[in-house]
Each structure stands twice: as structure tokens, then as C-alpha cells.
Amino acid sequence: MSPFRRSTTYQLDLSRFPRRPEAEHQRHGLTRIAKADATVTDPRPITIVVPVYNAPRDVRVCLESVVANTAHPGARLLVVDDASPDPAIAPMLADFAARYERVEVVTNEINLGFLGTCNHGFALTASADVLLLNSDTVVPPRWLMGMSLAAAESEVGTVTALSNNAWAFSVPAVNFNEMPGPIDPVGRAIRQTSERRYPETPMGHGFCLLIKREVLDATGGFDPVFGRGYHEETDLSMRAAAAGWRHVVDDATFVEHTGSVSFSGEKADLLIANRAIIDDRHPEYGPRSEQFLVSDEMAAVRARVDALWNAAIGATRPRVLVVGGPVVELAAPAADLAWLTLAVEGSMASVADEQRDVVDRFELADAGNGLLAVVADLAANYGIEALALVPEGGLEADAARQVDAAAIALGLPVLDSDAARVEFEQARKQARVFAPRSASRTTRTPSRQPR
Incomplete structure (x- = not known):
């Protein structure tokens, strides 16, 4: 079930790509449901x-x-x-x-x-x-x-x-x-x-x-x-x-x-x-x-x-999903960010880790709109904290629009593909819903207490 209310539905057909063996997921440090x-x-x-x-x-x-x-x-x-x-x-x-x-x-x-x-x-x-x-x-x-x-x-x-x-x-x-x-x-x-x-x-x-x-x-x-x-x-x-x-x-x-x-x-x-x-x-x-x-x-x-609990905590980095066309190249990824790449070509999308090993594949049941749902799915299942676009990699304009729409709906900041850590932190601040206020404070004392 979706975590979001229904208006437009984007269907995915994942039946051709069953979950990868658990041992492989453990090897890559990634889990996919x-x-x-x-x-x-x-x-x-x-x-x-x-x-x-x-x-x-x-x-x-x-x-x-x-x-x-x-x-x-x-x-x-x-x-x-x-x-x-x-x-x-x-x-x-x-x-x-x-x-x-x-x-x-x-x-x-x-x-x-x-x-x-x-x-x-x-x-x-x-x-x-x-x-x-x-x-x-x-x-x-x-x-x-x-x-x-x-x-x-x-x-x-x-x-x-x-x-x-x-x-x-x-x-x-x-x-x-x-x-x-x-x-x-x-x-x-x-x-x-x-x-x-x-x-x-x-x-x-x-x-x-x-x-x-x-x-x-x-x-x-x-x-x-x-x-x-x-x-x-x-x-x-x-x-x-x-x-x-x-x-x-x-x-x-x-x-x-x-x-x-x-x-x-x-x-x-x-x-x-x-x-x-x-x-x-x-x-x-x-x-x-x-x-x-x-x-x-x-x-x-x-x-x-x-x-x-003790061993892996300090080594955990914020995970960024980089989305591009058939060729996704990272210019100079920040060392303190973990990167996944989502390469999109027609109705196919594949996800690779930092070692360029493919960890997920999707066939989009709706090639025009399915990417938005794929990004939402990956954000949930991989703990994604930001998105990055690589338009020079051949990503079509409509696909870029879907990624932007997913970022807004999911509250995810969008970075440049060669983002440094400082940009990640700045983008996280911009994505917060509790933005700095310019108007007067909002406090009140109710005139009567609830029954």
C-alpha cells in the first residue's frame, strides 16, 4: 500500500525481477523488499x-x-x-x-x-x-x-x-x-x-x-x-x-x-x-x-x-540516489556520502552501488510515469536522504520532472551530482518544513480549557 493519498497512480510490474538472494544483499550491505x-x-x-x-x-x-x-x-x-x-x-x-x-x-x-x-x-x-x-x-x-x-x-x-x-x-x-x-x-x-x-x-x-x-x-x-x-x-x-x-x-x-x-x-x-x-x-x-x-x-x-549496534554505527553515511539516463557518471562524489545510481533507459531502470554492482532492476509498466514510483520505492527501501540528477547522462525531460515531483512529495532535497557534504547539509536545511519565521511568534493561551 502507498504511504500517500491517491490522485494519479503509477503502476510497477516487478514480477520479472524477484528479490535478490539474501546473501548478495548482505554482501552489498543493502536490503530490498x-x-x-x-x-x-x-x-x-x-x-x-x-x-x-x-x-x-x-x-x-x-x-x-x-x-x-x-x-x-x-x-x-x-x-x-x-x-x-x-x-x-x-x-x-x-x-x-x-x-x-x-x-x-x-x-x-x-x-x-x-x-x-x-x-x-x-x-x-x-x-x-x-x-x-x-x-x-x-x-x-x-x-x-x-x-x-x-x-x-x-x-x-x-x-x-x-x-x-x-x-x-x-x-x-x-x-x-x-x-x-x-x-x-x-x-x-x-x-x-x-x-x-x-x-x-x-x-x-x-x-x-x-x-x-x-x-x-x-x-x-x-x-x-x-x-x-x-x-x-x-x-x-x-x-x-x-x-x-x-x-x-x-x-x-x-x-x-x-x-x-x-x-x-x-x-x-x-x-x-x-x-x-x-x-x-x-x-x-x-x-x-x-x-x-x-x-x-x-x-x-x-x-x-x-x-x-556498535560496529556499523560510526561508518554509516547519508545515502544519496543519483538519477540519470543510460550512462550515469559521478564527477567527484563526496566521500562522506553513500551513493546509489539509478540508470533509466526507456522502460528499464537499474540500480547500482558505489562498486557499480547492480543491486536492483525494474521494468516500468508505464514508461511515461513509472519512474516517479520507482524513486519513491527506492527512497523507502534504501533509506535515501537526498536525490541528485545527471541530465547530461541522457535523462529525458519528463523523467527529470518525475524525479522532481517525487522529491517534493517525499521531502527529499535535490543535489548536483558532484555535491560536496556542505551542499548536502544546506539542501537538508532547505527541505525542512519548519523554516525560519520572519513574522511575529505564534503563541496563545486558550480562553477556556477543553472539557
């Missing part, structure tokens, strides 16, 4: 909701990572301050909203607690899907587009990312893992090696949880009975599942989560009390969660991450 029905139009709008209460340092790091690494064309950021008493919070958030477009800060008149703040944020997101993000998280490049891809199938109601500290969603080990390095290379390595299995889970996890608008409308958000929090997303997930929705893990997206390493007495009491509510309401949750924890799908995901 064929998706035959890629379609590219406008993504579903998503509002990133970040509840905030004190902890200004964590909040700043979180929001700066969101601004730096979000290129989803339909994204907005809503920060909901739950009447934080820390005097550093209000001016910091006001300054943040003043500096960036598509960022809004809302301040509760009184402290509503975590659940109340989340529901307040949900109510302010209109018809958009919601990405609930804890303020003690740090996100990597392409994170939101990855979550959108995982939510592509119509019956998927929620998507949860992988993390270093999110119980059953943690990798490589369950619960807590020390980060092996900065978030960008860690997230990049996991995305580039992902098989996009999208394991099914009985529940989502609120540290980084994409919730479709239809699920929010059907469930009414979080139930206030869960008080200060814990298991509220479990209850929402179980109610949504009863209505026919599925919940999946995005095994291509990894989000760093500070969380609470120590298990305080207060937290333990809240977990015990709220788990009792869950067991009473949803007796099937216990067996299902235990099955998920030891499932073969999650075991495979953890094994893959474990294999690269």
Missing part, C-alpha cells in the same frame, strides 16, 4: 504534539531535533505547555515558535496533567493525524516520513517507533540500552538496514506514537481514568483494535528516549493501579503483550539491530 504498488501524491497531514512540563534542557534538545530532521511536507508542530512552573520554559518556547514557521505553542491556564494535556493537543489538531512525541526524545533524519510509510495500509491505526528505552519496543535489548553514538548515525544505520517488517503489536507506546485521525475520532483520545498516566495508550490501542484497527512497529525508525531509568515508588504505584484497570477492561491484553514481547518478528528486528 519489493513494493509493487508505490503511489506518490500528497502525504496525509500530521501534527506533531509535544506535551511539555518543565525539563527545559530535554525540551530544547527534542524540539531542535524535530526542526532539524523533519521534512514531511504535511507536518506541523504543536507544543502544549502544561503550565510549567520552571521560569525557563515559557520564554524558550516563545522564542522557538517565533523562529520557525508551522510551529505553535499553546499554554494551559492551569495544570491539566499529562493525559489532559495530550487530549487538549489532540483537540487542537483538526482533521490531521497526530504524532504524539515525548519531550525527552530525540529524532533522527527521515523519522516522520518513515512513520508515514509504516501507516500506509488503511487498516493500520497506530505506529510506534523503535527506541533505546521503550520496554518491548527497545532494541537491541528489551527495556533500556545505552546509546552507542549520536542519534543521527544510529537512526540512519537502522533505517538503511531495515527490512520494513512492520511487526504487529497489541498496543502502541506513547513516547513516539502515530495515531490516525480516524482512530482518535472513534476512541475520543485518552481516558482520564488513567490519571497521571501509564497505560493510557494501551487502553486506546485495545479499544481501537476492538473496532478493527491494527497496530504496528516501524522497524525502520529509531527514536532516542531518555525516559525514567530508575523505577521510582510513585511510578510503580501508578503502573500497578493502571494495569489493574487494563486487566479488568481488556483481559486479552496480558497474553497478547507477552506474545508480542517474544515474537519471532521482534526477535528478528532485535537481532538485526544487535549486529550493527
Whole structure:
């Protein structure tokens, strides 16, 4: 299924080119899961909701990572301050909203607690899907587009990312893992090696949880009975599942989560009390969660991450897809970028790595429009972070138009084929949806609190 709403459909026929043997993919360091029905139009709008209460340092790091690494064309950021008493919070958030477009800060008149703040944020997101993000998280490049891809199938109601500290969603080990390095290379390595299995889970996890608008409308958000929090997303997930929705893990997206390493007495009491509510309401949750924890799908995901957790992280480079005609030559590719080349000739397209070994081939069912879908497919399956065009290689004008259209829809910057690293970073900044703001800041205090 496509991660994008349908307007014009570009069909691919991949049946003549089955997936290459796994051993060859391992040799090249590339993994390919064929998706035959890629379609590219406008993504579903998503509002990133970040509840905030004190902890200004964590909040700043979180929001700066969101601004730096979000290129989803339909994204907005809503920060909901739950009447934080820390005097550093209000001016910091006001300054943040003043500096960036598509960022809004809302301040509760009184402290509503975590659940109340989340529901307040949900109510302010209109018809958009919601990405609930804890303020003690740090996100990597392409994170939101990855979550959108995982939510592509119509019956998927929620998507949860992988993390270093999110119980059953943690990798490589369950619960807590020390980060092996900065978030960008860690997230990049996991995305580039992902098989996009999208394991099914009985529940989502609120540290980084994409919730479709239809699920929010059907469930009414979080139930206030869960008080200060814990298991509220479990209850929402179980109610949504009863209505026919599925919940999946995005095994291509990894989000760093500070969380609470120590298990305080207060937290333990809240977990015990709220788990009792869950067991009473949803007796099937216990067996299902235990099955998920030891499932073969999650075991495979953890094994893959474990294999690269320390060794491969530092060597992972941003991956660029270079698109040209029958002959694709790179003048002077930057050494700190990883390159794939897509050579297009008529209705055929082939993908080669930096050693010029062919790692994928496509036959375009529609030679006039199929390239756009191929680029979308490769961007998802190879963790592409930028595109580069080589028009002198014989790329036809219409093919170049399709690549540009794919770049816009996917939030991918377009580089020159001999791009240096500095251009890659500059192009990434230009592709961000949260551009610097020239107008006055957008903050507000609601005149009344939501019921």
C-alpha cells in the first residue's frame, strides 16, 4: 500500500525481477523488499504534539531535533505547555515558535496533567493525524516520513517507533540500552538496514506514537481514568483494535528516549493501579503483550539491530540516489556520502552501488510515469536522504520532472551530482518544513480549557 493519498497512480510490474538472494544483499550491505504498488501524491497531514512540563534542557534538545530532521511536507508542530512552573520554559518556547514557521505553542491556564494535556493537543489538531512525541526524545533524519510509510495500509491505526528505552519496543535489548553514538548515525544505520517488517503489536507506546485521525475520532483520545498516566495508550490501542484497527512497529525508525531509568515508588504505584484497570477492561491484553514481547518478528528486528549496534554505527553515511539516463557518471562524489545510481533507459531502470554492482532492476509498466514510483520505492527501501540528477547522462525531460515531483512529495532535497557534504547539509536545511519565521511568534493561551 502507498504511504500517500491517491490522485494519479503509477503502476510497477516487478514480477520479472524477484528479490535478490539474501546473501548478495548482505554482501552489498543493502536490503530490498519489493513494493509493487508505490503511489506518490500528497502525504496525509500530521501534527506533531509535544506535551511539555518543565525539563527545559530535554525540551530544547527534542524540539531542535524535530526542526532539524523533519521534512514531511504535511507536518506541523504543536507544543502544549502544561503550565510549567520552571521560569525557563515559557520564554524558550516563545522564542522557538517565533523562529520557525508551522510551529505553535499553546499554554494551559492551569495544570491539566499529562493525559489532559495530550487530549487538549489532540483537540487542537483538526482533521490531521497526530504524532504524539515525548519531550525527552530525540529524532533522527527521515523519522516522520518513515512513520508515514509504516501507516500506509488503511487498516493500520497506530505506529510506534523503535527506541533505546521503550520496554518491548527497545532494541537491541528489551527495556533500556545505552546509546552507542549520536542519534543521527544510529537512526540512519537502522533505517538503511531495515527490512520494513512492520511487526504487529497489541498496543502502541506513547513516547513516539502515530495515531490516525480516524482512530482518535472513534476512541475520543485518552481516558482520564488513567490519571497521571501509564497505560493510557494501551487502553486506546485495545479499544481501537476492538473496532478493527491494527497496530504496528516501524522497524525502520529509531527514536532516542531518555525516559525514567530508575523505577521510582510513585511510578510503580501508578503502573500497578493502571494495569489493574487494563486487566479488568481488556483481559486479552496480558497474553497478547507477552506474545508480542517474544515474537519471532521482534526477535528478528532485535537481532538485526544487535549486529550493527556498535560496529556499523560510526561508518554509516547519508545515502544519496543519483538519477540519470543510460550512462550515469559521478564527477567527484563526496566521500562522506553513500551513493546509489539509478540508470533509466526507456522502460528499464537499474540500480547500482558505489562498486557499480547492480543491486536492483525494474521494468516500468508505464514508461511515461513509472519512474516517479520507482524513486519513491527506492527512497523507502534504501533509506535515501537526498536525490541528485545527471541530465547530461541522457535523462529525458519528463523523467527529470518525475524525479522532481517525487522529491517534493517525499521531502527529499535535490543535489548536483558532484555535491560536496556542505551542499548536502544546506539542501537538508532547505527541505525542512519548519523554516525560519520572519513574522511575529505564534503563541496563545486558550480562553477556556477543553472539557
